[in-house]
Amino acid sequence: MTATPPPGPALPPDTVTAPGTVTTPGTVHVVGAGLAGLAAAVALADAGRPVRLYDAAPRAGGRCRSFDDSALGARIDNGNHLMMAANTAVADFLDRVGAPDGLYKAPHARFDFLDLASGTRWSVHPNRGALAWWLLVPGRRVAGAGLWAHLRAAGLLLAGARDRVVDRVPAQGALYDRFILPLTEAVMNCGPDRASARLLRRVMVETFARGGDACRPWIAREGLSEALVDPALAHLDRHGVSLETGARLSAVERRDGRASALVFGRDRGRVALDAGDAVVLALPPDQTGKLLDLDVPQGAVPIVNVHFRLDVPLAPPGEPRLLGLVGGTAHWLFLRDRLASVTVSNATDLAQRPNDEIAQTCWADVSRALDRPAEPMPPVRVIIEKRATFLQTPENVARRPHSRTELANLALAGDWTDTGLPATIEGAIRSGFTAAEALSPAAPADTGTAPAQAIRAA
Structure with a gap:
């Protein structure tokens, strides 16, 4: 395009x-x-x-x-x-x-999710071409959201300069809770009630609208x-x-x-x-x-990242893994070797809490997602990027x-x-x-x- x-x-x-x-x-x-x-x-x-x-x-x-983080005995990123x-x-x-090989480039467009509240797991799995037949397959789209709900998200295409995401996409239902909300917070670092719909439209046009190869x-x-x-x-x-x-x-x-x-x-x-x-x-x-x-x-929005060092690797060397989380505090879980790293976008409230409380809250989500004991919590590093992005x-x-x-x-x-x-x-x-x-x-x-x-x- x-x-x-x-x-x-x-x-x-x-x-x-x-x-x-x-x-x-x-x-x-x-x-x-x-x-x-x-x-x-x-x-x-x-x-x-x-x-x-x-x-x-x-x-x-x-x-x-x-x-290099001495507490974890590992090299970490300030943010995922x-x-x-x-x-x-x-x-x-x-x-x-x-350095074309510095990034791991997944062979397929597949985004795995877990609803921490219900335990439901699903994958958003666009097909390769621009003709989005994947929306017709329940196993490839957002769990609990029908075809019509997905099609209604096309309202973003009509976004004007003053529109927020909620002005173009209904702020209710499984598609909103399990896809639009986490996508908006990940891309825009603020909620759909504040984020520019026009910028999110650009994301959708340049990625999902072009098919799985672009995603x-x-x-x-x-x-x-x-x-x-x-x-x-x-x-x-x-x-x-x-x-x-x-x-x-x-x-x-x-x-x-x-x-x-x-x-x-x-x-x-x-x-x-x-x-x-x-x-x-x-x-x-x-x-x-x-x-x-x-x-x-004017204004900036923080992002909180929490890195846990596990006792065993959960991702192959050089092939990091990603899991989207909804229904909890953590938004995205990145697995790289023995590191389990959590990202929380739009984190204005969370960033005000003490680091040990942030770590405990996020580990509760991570341990549930990885089916690991909640106690003891592994070695951890909390990083708060106070001015991660401008308020979009x-x-x-x-x-x-x-x-x-x-x-x-x-x-x-x-x-x-x-x-x-x-x-x-x-x-x-x-x-x-x-x-x-x-x-x-x-x-x-x-x-x-x-x-x-x-x-x-x-």
Whole structure:
């Protein structure tokens, strides 16, 4: 239905900037080394632009990173993420950095669910082609929901800019409780009573409406850093780009409609920009808004992730497993070797509780799902990402800025910018590619939005 995202900017070695004037494109300063910033840096480096990459943190990855946890004796992700075969920007990114096998790509589109309250298990199993005959087979669709209920969900196709999900899909019945609600919270990180119906429509059009081949789950084999971040840093290193850490941006100086200098903290100070230099800001919305005096989406929603280390592996090496949970506190259960990792999206209330209470509550769900004793609880790590995504209401979606800004040499990247997608890994990477292309002197005024969508379960 849509085209594959462009491979990034193709910049000529010499660029005409004014009649009779030829300059060589200068350095692009990419501030922020999350996946949006990394994608922008990779695309720019591939196009032959000199790049400097900065981040305030001691490591790259932002909200998508892995680390060694001494309490668990294991390497874990700060959050769990599910991508899908429809995510062409993710696929392009992996190909660029030479890591196409970093994600486990399931051979079939099958999503297993468990209703913790009733004990009912079922699978949503779309067929491969776009003709959705799987809806006619009870064993392939949501348990307890008939064909008519599934067809009524097509009301999302009529979603307007101001519609919430509940304005287009009836907020009752098995389909809502067992599919629409968990899908909305996973993708949008807020409930159907607040989430933008138009963004969820984009997800459905780019995944389930295209058939099972577009819905095959993609999950990091080892961790997010190993799958996405480390290969990108290695690729950039081969292009002579290294990450400059501890660089917190405090101001962007401007002159004549352009960014003229970046002001960092005391250790790094002021970085003057030459005439051909450019900037990609891949920072959170609140920080970007303050730096540029820009209207940005307001509010953030937390996600809670809980990692348990089991005594035996429950997934084959390199082949993680996923189980959707309804009727409890936990939303998604990821199994990777001996790790059982839980994700709870839209977790504003849960995130206020003490960590030990969060762990006990989630273990009650996990032990039931895995048919394991409730006591003793295994070693655990609770991670609360307080500002996991911006609040994706219709009003906030309308505040998302485009990549291009009023400064001719500065572009924005981030999953919160106007990608046309919810705040996901696919959206973050696509935003980085769009920002890189926006800085191409030959770029059109409107670079468009990303054509595919990831379901984010974290």
